[in-house]
Amino acid sequence: MAVNTKAFLEINEQLQAQQVTLVAVSKIKPAGDIQELYDLGQRDFGENYVQELAEKHLLLPNDIRWHFIGHLQSNxxxxxxxxxxLIHGVDSYKLLLEIDKQARKFDRVIQCLLQVHVAQEETKFGFNEIELMEAMDAIHKYKLLNELRNVEVVGLMGMASFTDDVEQLRKEFKYLKLLFDGCADLPWNTQFNTLSMGMSGDFKLAIEEGSTMVRIGSLLFGARQ
Known part of the structure; x- marks a missing residue:
């Protein structure tokens, strides 16, 4: 299946009206498909695999905003x-420190989202509520020491359960939004503005519950082979 241009234009118009950022999930899709959406105005693309992302970065326009949305290993x-x-899936404090270290080498500040585990499946990564609060406290302490200068934690990301149960999905999205609001209300946390939740099958529900960024792949590029 080629790029679904009609679906992209409809979804993009809807999300722009709601001031929600669309991340087109382009993993395992050829550079030509990404270029096609780029030519229609899309700039935010999400990839799951480091090597694939690095290769596509060299092939495609420099003003693409690449989002790493998979499980990222420190090395x-x-x-x-x-x-x-933007790195979506920061699921440990160790990983955040490594991102800071590598960003410093290039004199960059890399924006990050902390991943929270809200789904029923045990296979998904992320902080639980207690670990999230501990991480936020540690980030604040490091910032006071003028460290962690090359990362900026700008929000949270979460993946809901793989289910057709709308009430379960809504419950998980509500919980993630509650955690997001709690972090955003911290007086020192002035850059916290992004809540990445919702994918092709549940993005409308996620937006109803407060998502500011959705990750959509199959509706735009077709199902993975």
Missing amino acids: KVKYIAPFVH
Whole structure:
């Protein structure tokens, strides 16, 4: 299946009206498909694999905002640090420190989202509520020491359960929004403005519950082979 231009234009218009950022999930899709959406005005693209992202970065226009949305290993950060726009899945404090270290080498500030585990599946990564609060406290302490200068934690990301149960999905999105609001209300946390939740099957529900950024792949590029 080629790029669904009609779906992109409809979804993009809807999200722009709601002031929600669309991240087109382009993993395992050829550079030509990404270029097609780029030519229609899309600039935010999400990738899951470091090597694939690094290769596409070299092939495609420099003003693309690349989002890393997969599980990121600390030893792979160095490959995307020179150019990545936003890292969605920061699921440990160790990873945040490594991103800061690699960003410093390129004199960049890399924006990050802390990933929160809200789904029923145990396979998904992320902080629980207690770990999230501990991480936020540690970030504040490091900032007071003028450290962590090359990362900026700008929000939260979460993946809901893989289910058709609308009430379960809504419950998980509400919970993530509650945690997001709690973090955003911290008086020192002035850059917290992004809540990334919602994908092709549930993005409308996620937006109803307060999402500011959605990650959509199959509706735009077709199902993965």
